Amino acid sequence: MSWLSPWASFVKRLVHVIARPMKRDRGHGGMMVHPYRGYGSSKEVFVMGRVFRQAALGRAIPRRGILRDTADVTRRIFRRGLADAQVNIRIGENDLTLKTDRDGYFDAHLPITQSLPIDVSWHRADIHVHAEGQSPVRTSVEVYIPPPETDLLVISDIDDTVMFTGVAEKLKMLYRLFVRKPHRRTAFPGVASLYQALHRGETGKAERPILYVSRGPWAIYEMLETFFQLNRIPVGPILFLREWGISLRHPWPRRAEAHKRMLIDRMLTLFDELPCILIGDSGQHDPEVYAEIVKAYPGRIKAIYIRRVDKDPKREKAIELLRDELVDTQCELVLAPDSVLIAEHAHANGDISAWGLQAVIRDVKEHREEERQEAQS
Structure with missing residues (x-):
C-alpha cells in the first residue's frame, strides 16, 4: 500500500535518530560518555554530561540498517547511568575533576584561571x-564563550515557544521532520528567521549567545538538536533540559520546581555585564517567572516576548496585569500572536536588522499562503 511508504520512512528515520548516541561504542558496550554542548565566559565555563554503562551489541546483529537501529534503541532503553565515575575536564590549561551523581x-x-x-x-x-571495573574513556565537547564585543544575551523557552508540545502536534512535527525533511512548519512560523536575526544583531554580523530552556528530559537531547538544525534555528551552546529520574523504582518524574528560574539566575550571573531578552509563551508560567527576574535584576532585561498560544481571556488579563507592573522598569512585556510582532518590536529597539525583520515577515507570509493553499486542496 502506497500510504504505508511515508510512515515506514518516518519510523525508520525516527528510530535512527534515537539510536544515534549508541553508535559511538561500535557495538562493544561498556562505559560510554555523552557530553552536552557547554557554555561559559572568560571567568567560568559549564559542561554537563552523563556517563552510562550499556550492553554490547550481539554478533548476529548487522552493523547498519533498521535491525541495527532497533537493537541500539533497545540498548538505549536499558542502559543505566554510572554513579561515582571520576570525570576530568580540561579546557586550555584549566582543568577540574569531579564525580558523577547517582x-x-x-x-x-570550571573556573578559568x-x-x-x-x-x-x-x-x-x-x-x-x-x-572501577571499566576501561577509561576519552572524549571532547564544544564550549561556547561569547566574543568580547557581544552586546546581548537571549534566553528562550522551547516548549510552545519554538516548537509545539501537544501530543498530536508533536506527532505532526515528527512526521514533517523525518518524512518531509526540513520544513519550516515543524516550528512556529517565522521562528527560524527571528532567532537568526536575534543571533546576528542589528549589524547582521554579531554572534550573540542564545540559550534554551526546556521542561523535557535530557533523553530527548538528540531529537531537539536535529529539530533545531533542520529548521535552521541557531542551536546555541546548550539545550537546558532536566533529569526526570524515571525508573522502575521511581516511575514518575522528579519534581523540578524553580528549574527555569535557577538556570536563568545562573546565566545572568555568569554573563553579568550583558543585557538580556527573555522569550516564552503564555501557556505556562513564563510571564510570571520573567516578571520576577526583571525585578530581581534591575536594568538587565531589555524585553520580554511572550508568544500567545491560546485565547483564554483570563490568562490574557493576568499577563496584562504583569505588563502594567513593569511599566516603571526599563523592560516592556510584549504579548505577541506571531513572530512578526516580536520582530517589529526588536527592530524598533535596535536589536535586529531591517533585513532580519523582512525575513521574518516573508517567512510568516509564506506559511500563511501554504496554509491557504492546503485548505483549498
Whole structure:
C-alpha cells in the first residue's frame, strides 16, 4: 500500500535518530560518555554530561540498517547511568575533576584561571572518565564563550515557544521532520528567521549567545538538536533540559520546581555585564517567572516576548496585569500572536536588522499562503 511508504520512512528515520548516541561504542558496550554542548565566559565555563554503562551489541546483529537501529534503541532503553565515575575536564590549561551523581550525570563549573583565546567563540573541552571495573574513556565537547564585543544575551523557552508540545502536534512535527525533511512548519512560523536575526544583531554580523530552556528530559537531547538544525534555528551552546529520574523504582518524574528560574539566575550571573531578552509563551508560567527576574535584576532585561498560544481571556488579563507592573522598569512585556510582532518590536529597539525583520515577515507570509493553499486542496 502506497500510504504505508511515508510512515515506514518516518519510523525508520525516527528510530535512527534515537539510536544515534549508541553508535559511538561500535557495538562493544561498556562505559560510554555523552557530553552536552557547554557554555561559559572568560571567568567560568559549564559542561554537563552523563556517563552510562550499556550492553554490547550481539554478533548476529548487522552493523547498519533498521535491525541495527532497533537493537541500539533497545540498548538505549536499558542502559543505566554510572554513579561515582571520576570525570576530568580540561579546557586550555584549566582543568577540574569531579564525580558523577547517582544517575550518572556530571555538572562541571570550571573556573578559568588561565586565559583562553579571544579570537574564537567555540573551544574544545577534553573529557577523561575513569570508573572501577571499566576501561577509561576519552572524549571532547564544544564550549561556547561569547566574543568580547557581544552586546546581548537571549534566553528562550522551547516548549510552545519554538516548537509545539501537544501530543498530536508533536506527532505532526515528527512526521514533517523525518518524512518531509526540513520544513519550516515543524516550528512556529517565522521562528527560524527571528532567532537568526536575534543571533546576528542589528549589524547582521554579531554572534550573540542564545540559550534554551526546556521542561523535557535530557533523553530527548538528540531529537531537539536535529529539530533545531533542520529548521535552521541557531542551536546555541546548550539545550537546558532536566533529569526526570524515571525508573522502575521511581516511575514518575522528579519534581523540578524553580528549574527555569535557577538556570536563568545562573546565566545572568555568569554573563553579568550583558543585557538580556527573555522569550516564552503564555501557556505556562513564563510571564510570571520573567516578571520576577526583571525585578530581581534591575536594568538587565531589555524585553520580554511572550508568544500567545491560546485565547483564554483570563490568562490574557493576568499577563496584562504583569505588563502594567513593569511599566516603571526599563523592560516592556510584549504579548505577541506571531513572530512578526516580536520582530517589529526588536527592530524598533535596535536589536535586529531591517533585513532580519523582512525575513521574518516573508517567512510568516509564506506559511500563511501554504496554509491557504492546503485548505483549498
